Amino acid sequence: MTGEKPTAWASWLSLAEWWYNTTYHSAIQTTPYEALYGQDPPLHLPYLAGASPVASVDRTLQHREVLRQVLKFHLTRAQDRMKQMADKHRSEREFQVGDLVYLKLQPYRQHSLRKFKNQKLSPRYFGPFPVEARVGPVAYKLSLPPTARIHSTFHVSQLKKPVGSDGALLKTPIRILDRRMVKQGNHAAVEVLVEWGDTFLEDATWENLHDLQQRFPAFDP
Incomplete structure (x- = not known):
């Protein structure tokens, strides 16, 4: 505006202050004007040129109307620009209980779901994991492996379907390369080295055999 x-x-x-004080604020569920004076702000009536017989007053009020219109234009344009920038990072996502979804995490901060030799170049998505329940309008609870040491509820922005608009394909196990016994708590568990479809052999990962069979019932290890 001042440019x-x-x-x-x-x-x-003065006009910017008036706009701020008479605009509804979601934090206080009212306008600052009403919060201070206990009543709605007065309705603004546009000034009509020539309504005042005093020439100086007439010019001042006409100039004020011009400023008000320009101010309204710039504020609306700024709001639209901010909305457009925010909408670029939003997408409508909704999942059903039982759906398989990928979970976005930082590999260098997360080691309980899967371990990679090269954390920096490893994929940013883990899974897929089945949706166990919906928690509110924008959060879901996932069925994570018992070895996972993280909370199982995630915001929808951290999840994506195995097959989405970006063409990401669901990884499926091809074969078992190796087996080993590991200690989980007070009992032993079987882990298998899985080769995944559409990946390199060096991308094979150790997975809990019980969890793998639950995620891929048709796969016979």
Whole structure:
């Protein structure tokens, strides 16, 4: 707004303050004007040119109306710009109980779901894991392996379907390369080295055999 007339920035302050105080604020569920005075702000009636017989008053009020319209235009444009920027990072996602989804995590901060030799170059998505329940409108609870040491509820922005608009394919196990016994708590468990479809052999990962059979019932290890 002040870019067009840098020296006249002070003339915008009163109008900007009025707009702020008479705009609904979600934090207080009302307008600052009503919170202070206990009543709705007065309705603004546009000034009609020539309504005042005093020439100086008429010019001042006409100039005020012009400033108000320009101020409203710039504020609306700024709001639209911010909304467009925010919408670029939003996508409508909804899952059903039982759906398989990928979970986005930082590999260098997460080691209980899967271990990689090269954390920096490893994939950013883990899974897929079945959706166990929906928690509110934007969160889901996943069925994670018992070895996972993280909370099982995640925001929808951290999840994506195995087959989405980006063409990501669901990874399926091809064969078992090796087996080993590991200790989990007070009991022993079987882990298998799985070769996945559409990946390199060096991308094979150790998976809990019981969890693998639950995620891929048709796969016979």
